[in-house]
Amino acid sequence: MIMCRRATELMSQRLDRPLAWPERLSLRFHLAMCGACSQCNRQFDLLHEAGKRFEPAAQVQEQERE
Amino acid sequence: MSIPPLDDRMQRLTAVRPRLLSFARLHLRHHAQAEDAVQDTLEAAIEKQDSFSGxxxxxxxxxxxxxxxxLDTMRAQKRQGTWQPLEDEGEADDDAIDRLFQQNGRWLKEARPVSWGEPExxxxNELFWQVFDACMIALPDNVARAFSLRELMGxxxxxxxxxxxxxxxNCWVILHRARLRLRACIEQGWLTEEAS
Known part of the structure; x- marks a missing residue:
């Protein structure tokens, strides 16, 4: 069982490297039970997305790639 | 897409300049150096317009x-030794993270994240970006540098x-700290303002 502090490490690293499956599993398990960490996870995602919005045309580029 | 005509290009460069400057400022954290980088960029964009493929x-x-x-300017900053060694801030920054959690690794009640609503x-919201900017500036240099290279520069x-x-x-550790600090700062600055 991981605690919130460790969970935030994993949700951060998830944005920088692929997690190993035991890490993914324990993160998913923790998020399912912890409302505060689920919010934190959404906010990390939002910050990740916010960085991309800085460039005016970045979104267009992303869409083109898809 | 073809190369836009000169008048149009000048207009577009003028229009994009403030965004270039705030982007450069977040990376370089030095106003004059950010101005220089943007100026060099605008000059290069005009000189090397033929290399724009469309x-x-x-x-x-x-x-x-x-x-x-x-990146050139950052490398120069690094060479000139104007960067503080990462270890110096490492420990102080650990304290900042310690203040968010209890001994057992759970969130402290007052540090517990709350909803920010829909990302879109x-x-x-203009205010979100103002708070984002202010919170980036409030980060320690080393932490902000890693975060901006990762999340703004990609x-x-x-x-x-x-x-x-x-x-x-070490990079993962720094990015984790950056994200925790930023989210706490944004939550405080943004939601407080929204409520007032």
Whole structure:
């Protein structure tokens, strides 16, 4: 069982490297039970997305790639 | 997409300049150096207009030039030894993270994240960006540098390690701290303002 502090490490690293499956599993398990960490996870995602919005045309580029 | 005519290009460069400047400022954290990087970028964009292929948008192309200029300036900063060693802030920063959690690793009650609402609504809110900017500036230099290279410039942690001269493991630790600090700062600044 991981605690919130460790969970935030994993949700951060998830944005920088692929997690190993035991890490993914324990993160998913923790998020399912912890409302505060689920919010934190959404906010990390939002910050990740916010960085991309800085460039005016970045979104267009992303869409083109898809 | 063809190359826009000169008048149009000048107009577009003028229009994109403030965004270039705030982008450069977040990376370089030095107003004069950010101004220089943007000025160099605008000059290069005019001089090297023939190398604009039209495959990407014009503004994207200009941002691409700025990214090179920013990395050049950062490398120069690093060479000149104006960067504080990462370890110096490492420990102080650990304290900042310690203040968010209890001994057992759970969130402290007052540090527990709350909802920010829909991401799209945040992105369309001018206030969100003002708070984001202020919170980036409030980060320690080293932490902000890693975060901006990762999330604004889109470099991989491997590339960031090369630029900053740190181990990848250290990079993940710094990015984790950056995200925790930013989210706490934004939550405080943004939601307080929204409520008032």
């Amino acid at each position: 495959r990407s948008g014009y503004e994207t192309w200009v941002f691409g030039i700025l990214k090179y200029k920013i 609504a945040a992105f369309e 470099l991989s942690t491997e590339e960031i390690c090369r630029e900053l001269g740190i181990k990848e493991n």
